[in-house]
Amino acid sequence: MIGPNSVFADFRCPFCHALQSARRMWRAMGSTRGAGHICPRCGHELRLCDAGLPRYRLLCAVVALSSGLFGMWGASLFPGLTFINPAGVEKLNVAGFVALMVLVVLPAVGACQRILKVEIVE
Numbered sequence: 001m002i003g004p005n006s007v008f009a010d011f012r013c014p015f016c017h018a019l020q021s022a023r024r025m026w027r028a029m030g031s032t033r034g035a036g037h038i039c040p041r042c043g044h045e046l047r048l049c050d051a052g053l054p055r056y057r058l059l060c061a062v063v064a065l066s067s068g069l070f071g072m073w074g075a076s077l078f079p080g081l082t083f084i085n086p087a088g089v090e091k092l093n094v095a096g097f098v099a100l101m102v103l104v105v106l107p108a109v110g111a112c113q114r115i116l117k118v119e120i121v122e
């Protein structure tokens with residue numbers, strides 16, 4: 001199924017450039033012949049190349065932290081997303097946390113998947 005994460009990840013078949021399901025591509029990471037994801041358009045067997053995985057994890061950590069900080073600053077501009085605690089510090093409320101995760105952190109982390117490479121299983 002092509003969901004929002006698949007759009008952020010933008011995993012495309014190298015042969016026909018069809019958008020692939022991110023969840024199925026993650027299951028097919030590093031697989032050998034017969035265990036990969038079959039492209040629904042052209043029938044080639046695909047897998048995610050696991051060589052870029054350490055770089056992806058490092059990028060994810062940096063992007064998640066920085067987008068979270070940026071998102072908390074952005075949420076402070078909307079009074080409905082924050083509250084002032086008794087110590088006088090502005091904090092995110094539940095709606096602010098959900099908005100931060102759905103609108104800022106998850107798309108940013110999803111876009112980090114673009115550094116992973118899709119390849120055809122030979």
Ligand SMILES: [Zn+2]
Nearest residue numbers: 013016039042
């Ligand atoms: Zn294809």
